[in-house]
Amino acid sequence: xxxxxxxxxxxxxxxxxxxxxxxxxxxxxxxxxxxxxxxxxxxxxxxxxxxxxxxxxxxxxxxxxxxxxxxxxxxxxxxxxxxxxxxxxxxxxxxxxxxxxxxxxxxxxxxxxxxxxxxxxxxxxxxxxxxxxxxxxxxxxxxxxxxxxxxxxxxxxxxxxxxxxxxxxxxxxxxxxxxxxxxxxxxxxxxxxxxxxxxxxxxxxxxxxxxxxxxxxxxxxxxxxxxxxxxxxxxxxxxxxxx
Numbered sequence: 001x002x003x004x005x006x007x008x009x010x011x012x013x014x015x016x017x018x019x020x021x022x023x024x025x026x027x028x029x030x031x032x033x034x035x036x037x038x039x040x041x042x043x044x045x046x047x048x049x050x051x052x053x054x055x056x057x058x059x060x061x062x063x064x065x066x067x068x069x070x071x072x073x074x075x076x077x078x079x080x081x082x083x084x085x086x087x088x089x090x091x092x093x094x095x096x097x098x099x100x101x102x103x104x105x106x107x108x109x110x111x112x113x114x115x116x117x118x119x120x121x122x123x124x125x126x127x128x129x130x131x132x133x134x135x136x137x138x139x140x141x142x143x144x145x146x147x148x149x150x151x152x153x154x155x156x157x158x159x160x161x162x163x164x165x166x167x168x169x170x171x172x173x174x175x176x177x178x179x180x181x182x183x184x185x186x187x188x189x190x191x192x193x194x195x196x197x198x199x200x201x202x203x204x205x206x207x208x209x210x211x212x213x214x215x216x217x218x219x220x221x222x223x224x225x226x227x228x229x230x231x232x233x234x235x236x237x238x239x240x241x242x243x
Contacts, residue, residue: 039167
């Protein structure tokens with residue numbers, strides 16, 4: 001009788017241990033997340049100029065095609081006018097040389113030099129036009145201003161940071177999980193993310209699995225996308241994802 005009781009106690013202990021392990025596994029299916037933007041860019045200056053106007057500041061929303069920052073580009077506009085005149089003159093000279101060539105009043109070499117002069121002026125005009133176009137920083141998509149690094153009337157240099165912007169598309173979450181979760185974790189797996197800053201529980205789904213496993217930590221990086229736009233959610237927030 002004692003032996004039977006002992007066996008029963010052992011079986012109960014094994015069952016309880018197995019159940020506890022199962023519960024721990026279930027409870028452990030969560031990980032930390034970082035909210036990121038799908039469209040985020042740091043805008044830098046493409047030319048040296050003086051800032052004339054900043055149309056959007058920190059937190060302001062803008063639409064695709066809006067002028068974010070404009071520069072005083074009178075010198076670039078004047079250069080374009082000069083090159084435009086040179087291009088027009090080269091075209092007139094080419095037309096005249098074409099007529100003279102047809103009448104055999106000039107040689108083919110002179111005509112070819114006129115063609116080359118037009119092509120050169122055309123290329124210079126394209127560069128001048130590009131510089132004038134760069135006098136306005138145009139929004140590439142709908143979004144908001146994250147930060148501004150310059151001010152009105154300040155003189156900026158090429159490649160100087162001007163502004164950080166973020167698109168208003170669906171946000172994503174970066175997640176790092178144990179690599180052995182790949183046994184059951186697949187793309188389009190539905191998850192819930194609890195945001196630390198707001199306490200909200202938001203719906204999302206796994207959209208991509210990392211291409212490699214970190215050999216040292218035996219983890220893999222995932223990306224999840226939130227199912228819709230949440231007004232309270234902004235890049236940089238963190239939280240816990242529950243699988």
